[in-house]
Amino acid sequence: MLNIIALLVFFLLLFTLIYLFGEYIAWIYKDETKSKSNLPNKLKFIKKLDRPFKFVEDRIFSFLNIDQNKEMNWKQYLFSLLIFNGVLFIFLFLVFKFQNILPLNPLNLEGMSWDQAFHTASTxxxxxxxxxxxxEILSYFSQLFAVGLAMFLSAGTGLALAPAFTRGIQNEEESKLGNFYVNLIKGLIRFLLPVSFVVALLLISQGSPQWFGGEIIVNTIEGVKQAIRVGPVAGIEAIKTLGTNGGGFFAANAAHPFENPTILSNIVLNLIMLASPMAIIYAFGIWIGKRRHGVILIGALFVIFLGLFWVTAAGEMQPNRAVTMVKGDVHIDQSLGNMEGKETRFGSLLSSLWAISTTSTTNGAVNSMHNSYNPQGSVGPFLAMAMNCLYNGVGVGLLNLMTYIFICVFIAGLMIGRAPQYLGKQIEWREVKIAALIILLLPVLVLFPTSIAVITKVGKEAIHNPGFTGFSEVLYEMFSAAANNGSGFEGLMDNSVFYNLLNGGAILMGRYLPIFGQLLIAGYLSQKKIRPETEGTLKVENLSFLVLFVGVMIIIGGLIFMPALAVGPIAEMLSGGM
Amino acid sequence: MSVKKNVVTAVKLIVLSLLIFSIIYPLLLGGVGQLFADKASGSIIYQNGKAVGSRLIGQNFVSDSYFISRPSSINYDASTSGSDNLAASNPKLQQRIAADSMKIKVKYQPGNRDVPVDLITESGSALDPHISPEAAYFQVSYLVEQTGISESTLNSLIEEHTESKLLGLFGESRVNVLELNLALEEVLD
Structure with missing residues (x-):
């Protein structure tokens, strides 16, 4: 009962935050998206922020020599994005490879191998x-100047795609989607930076360090030396979570008491992790002048989210089987559920909530170790990643969602026997074909590498746990790469040339090919006329659309992977262990 | 924009971003973070002027006169982190838990009392500073024998150091083992 009240309070806070973030983000890109609605009266005060932000942005634009009014078509937009990300890639690769000769390396850590630097820069x-x-093997220079930097810029890149795509839907017979650099910089300066700063301060108040001292050596009361690694953790933790990044400062990620010190910090991080990608979907509704459509989309995803959460939480509140099997008349109090790989302060419920949040948003940070979950518990995170269309990443989440919507609208069109239309735009064979290809890309990028890994010696040697879980480890790793999720089953010994190249390649293709396809769709839509709504138009603001959409996502997103999942976690669950 | 102009813009933007996100942002945070005193620098606990640990990082207590922490595959070496990631179906996990519960049984003589599950499972970080209150109460009768401190004193120490759920709703109640042992040491002196 208490758990249900806790969840209700959590979701109430979440929806409030989505509302605030959503209205705010919609306001940021009001002009860039040709928004059809305005800020609600009670939030009008936000407009006062415009002048200081504009002052900073204008200085940045003039330094970069960018003409704010010069807009790009889909090709130019993609081109600028790819070049910007390419230059960033080269910079990151060099930092990781040569951190040993770069400054801020008080512990004299070595540079990465070329294949690991490739994988890490891609990721x-x-x-x-x-x-x-x-x-722990990254120097402060690498953490701040490579990881911290990329966390802002990759989230900004994702965020910049949302207004461009929306513009494609709003345009009528034109080709310009906006200016990539303007969208990127506005998102960074107005949303990611200030919100991260506030969250980071909150984390510091809870005990997350922001310190540059390397290691603190203490002498314990038992006379043993303990070296405690600290660092500028809080700042990175904030953008890591807000920007659906997920890469931990420490190996234990958000289970580490310095990354996530208290229950309060856990709740705050969990909230912003979900709110930032969800808010963009809400903002989409605002831009197109149909707030209800945004709510319906979030609602549809929320139904699936709750289902997956229920499966996982119910699984994790059960005892871990390894504990149940203890013999020799030791009686164990298992009321806390499966505590292997979980922190005392979070317990099973908050760990399960986080596990589903992090996988359904492509965040990938963990506050408990998914490898040690009960088989039933691990099904939820698996499915959340497989669908790759739940709230998903900042910005790209909206694009992936749209990909499913086109398929959904197409199927609905077939069912009611009318030419499929979405928001006044005719959806034709070109758009549906591209959308289908994007959706089919994920199984290709997951299942092919998985099969290569499980039939080669080098792939199999990395497996940490025996039996079905071993297969799950590999499958999970491939999902995590191709879906750009980053969550880890963690057991897999994945730092080898084989896995670094295989995953690194899948990551790059899983990121940039869908972006290419989705911008292409935006370019096509942008050229079309907007048709007036008639009685025959598919309504996107009611419950039947919600049901239809949930059905399409489960059938297409979930069932593609059923055979593979059946060999992994489901087989383990049914076999009762080994 | 041409390729050349795009590259120049990208390089300039990355340089500017380094200044904003990698230098100003962390330094400003570090500065403002000083408002929270020791928290920004690792929540270090001092005893007689000497650093004895961090409030947030668990320690491996082996002496018979202290409360013990949860098992840790890295022995609470805080220069690293992360559990052993053993799956529920892995025989290694079954063996480890069987061995640990046998050790607990021999050391604490639970009789028909239940052993709290957190004392035989490893945390995610392997640096968990907490145990459940039940796990602390479980150790009381043994510590009464070892330290000579009365049961009621130990119980009230645990009660004092029990942190409850957030708003009575979120997370689990817990006891910070290092702080509890420091308090226990004070009683001993």
Whole structure:
């Protein structure tokens, strides 16, 4: 009962935050998206922020020599994005490879191998943050000047895609989607930076360090030396969570008491992790002048989210089987549920909530170790990643959602026997084809590498746990890479040339190919006429659309992966262990 | 924009971003974070002027006169972190838990009392500073024998150091083992 009240309070806070973030983000890109609605009266005060922000932005634009009024078509937009991310990639690669000769390395850590530097640079430019290393092997220079930087810029890149895509829907027979650099910089300066700063201060107040001292050596009361690694943790933790990044400062990620010190910090991080991608979906509704449509979309995703959460929480409140099997008349009090790999302060419920939040938003930070979950518990995170269309990443989440919507509208069109239309735009074979290709890309990028890994010696050697879980480890890693999620089953010994190249490649393709396809769709839509709504138009603001959309997502997103999941966690669950 | 102009803009933007996000942002945070005194620098606890640990980082207590922490595959070496990631179906986990619960049984003689599950499972960070209150009460009768402190004193120490759920709703109640042991030491002196 108490748990249900706790969840209700949590979701109430979440919806409030989505409302605030959503209205705010919608306001930021009001002009860039040709928004059809305004700030609600009670939030009008936000407009006062415009002048100081504009002052800073104008200085940045003139330094960069960018003409704010010069807009780009979809090709130019994609081109600027790719070049910007490419330059960032080269910079990150060099920092990781040569951190040994760079400053701010008080512990004299070594540079990464070329393959690990390739994987790590790919993962951070693409907002994936899959880590084939423990955070403790990075110098402060790498943490601040590579990881921290990329966390802002990759989230900004994702965020900048949302207004451009929306513009494609709002335009009528024109080609300009906006200016990539303007959208990027506005998102960084107005949303990601100030919100991160506030969250980071809150984290410091809870005990997350922001310190540059390397290690603190203490002498314990038992006379043992303990070296305690500190660092500028709080600042990175804030943008890591807000920007759906997820790469931990420490190997233990958000389970580490310095990253996530208290229950309060856990609640705050969990809230902003969900709110930032969800708010963009809400903002989309505002831009197109149909707030209700945004609410319906969030609602549809929320139904699936709750289902997955229920499966996982119910699984994790059960005892861990390894504990149940203890013999020799030791009686164990298992009322806390499965505590292997979980922190005392969070317990099973908050750990399960986080696990589903982090996988359904492509965040990837963990506050408990998914590898030690009960088989039933691990099904939820698996499915949340497989669908890759729940709230998903900042900005790109909206684009992935739209991809599913086109399929959904197409199927609905077939069912009612009318030409499919979405928000007045005719959805034709070109758009549906591209959308289908984007959706099929994920199984290709997940299942092919998985099969290569499980039939090769080098792939199999990395497996940490025996049996079905071993297969789950590999499958999870491939999902995490291709879906740009970054969450880890963690057991897999993945720092090898084989996994670094395989995952690194999948990460890059999983990020940039869908962006290419989605901008192309935006370009097509932008050229079309907007048709007036008639009685035959599919209504997107009612409950039947919600049901239809949930159905399409479960059938397409979930069932593609059923066979693979059946060999992993489901087989383990049914077999009762080994 | 041409390729060249795009590259120049990208490089300039990355340089500017380094200044904003990698230098000003963390330094400003570090500065303002000083408002929270020791919290920004690792919540270090001092005893007689000497650093004995961090409030947030668990320690491995082996002496018979202290409360013990949860098992840790890295022995609470805080220069690293992260559990052993053993799956529920892994025989290694079953063996480890069987061995740990046997040790607990021999040391604490639970009789028909239940062993709290957190004393035989590893945390995610392997640096968990807390145990459940039940896990602390479980150790009381043994510590009465070892230290000679009365049961009621130990119970009230645990009660004092029990942190409850947030708003009575979120998370789990817990006891900070290092702080509890420091308090226990004070009683001993």
């Amino acid at each position: 951070f430019i693409s907002n994936t943050n899959q880590q084939h290393y423990g955070g």
